Amino acid sequence: MPRVFSQELLERLRSAKHVAILTGAGISAESGVPTFQGGFWGKYSPEELATVEGYIKDPKLVWDWYAERRRELRQIKPNAGHLALARLEQRGLRCTVITQNIDGLHQLAGSARVIELHGSLHRVKCFSENTLASGWENAAESPPRCPDCGAWLRPDVVWYGETLPPLALAEAMAASRACDLFFSIGTATQVYPAASLPQTALAAGVPVAEVNPDYTPFTAYATYVLRGPAGQVLPRLLAATWPA
Numbered sequence: 001m002p003r004v005f006s007q008e009l010l011e012r013l014r015s016a017k018h019v020a021i022l023t024g025a026g027i028s029a030e031s032g033v034p035t036f037q038g039g040f041w042g043k044y045s046p047e048e049l050a051t052v053e054g055y056i057k058d059p060k061l062v063w064d065w066y067a068e069r070r071r072e073l074r075q076i077k078p079n080a081g082h083l084a085l086a087r088l089e090q091r092g093l094r095c096t097v098i099t100q101n102i103d104g105l106h107q108l109a110g111s112a113r114v115i116e117l118h119g120s121l122h123r124v125k126c127f128s129e130n131t132l133a134s135g136w137e138n139a140a141e142s143p144p145r146c147p148d149c150g151a152w153l154r155p156d157v158v159w160y161g162e163t164l165p166p167l168a169l170a171e172a173m174a175a176s177r178a179c180d181l182f183f184s185i186g187t188a189t190q191v192y193p194a195a196s197l198p199q200t201a202l203a204a205g206v207p208v209a210e211v212n213p214d215y216t217p218f219t220a221y222a223t224y225v226l227r228g229p230a231g232q233v234l235p236r237l238l239a240a241t242w243p244a
């Protein structure tokens with residue numbers, strides 16, 4: 001945990017007009033959501049739960065598993081890390097939160113501009129036509145059927161082997177290049193293309209601060225390394241930048 005932050009970082013944050021923030025599972029860890037490397041898939045493998053092939057093989061298993069995660073989320077609250085990012089925005093700074101998480105906790109914390117690169121557990125789409133669906137909540141079948149075409153429904157999340165929503169990715173890349181300061185928070189920076197965004201920022205001349213209790217493949221490139229849990233580092237960073 002940094003006891004003292006670099007004055008240069010504090011000044012950059014103080015004078016920034018636009019901050020882009022890439023977040024990963026680590027920012028939700030202190031809310032009680034397991035990270036991908038820390039047990040998110042439980043006793044299953046990502047191949048079983050997060051591929052089209054896995055879904056076709058056992059749609060009920062996959063639907064029920066995500067439905068259970070959605071139920072669990074009702075009890076889960078944003079933590080001090082999510083709240084600090086929302087406060088940053090409330091200071092009048094333009095903040096673009098680019099998240100790989102599907103839990104909706106940034107929005108719940110109050111962040112207004114959130115780009116979801118890997119979809120959302122809160123949305124459901126047609127497996128056949130890829131259109132968003134509603135009105136399925138009380139269906140008896142598992143998975144429920146698309147009200148329009150009768151195909152199965154699936155969670156609107158990006159599975160392995162699928163492409164990211166093109167508009168979300170384009171906006172994330174544009175924000176990474178256009179911001180004055182970029183944060184990479186709680187992500188192992190191992191899954192692409194999200195993992196390339198901190199490098200995109202650096203290539204555009206934007207300094208990058210990494211917040212993580214551990215080393216990642218990006219750590220060696222980071223302009224500032226803030227070692228520690230996001231829920232502790234981020235509130236302290238804000239307090240150091242704008243002392244009361």
Ligand code: OAD
Pocket residue numbers: 023024025026027029030035036037038050100101118158159160185186187188189190191211212213214215216228229230231
């Ligand atoms: P990972 O589970 O791969 O990595 C979580 C990162 O968070 C690790 O680097 C941890 O050290 C760090 N971490 C743990 N606790 C933390 C805390 N309290 N504060 C800050 N950092 C903490 O998760 P992601 O990098 O988000 O994709 O994974 C990226 C993608 O890989 C996921 O979106 C998912 C997965 O496969 C899909 O499902 C498509």
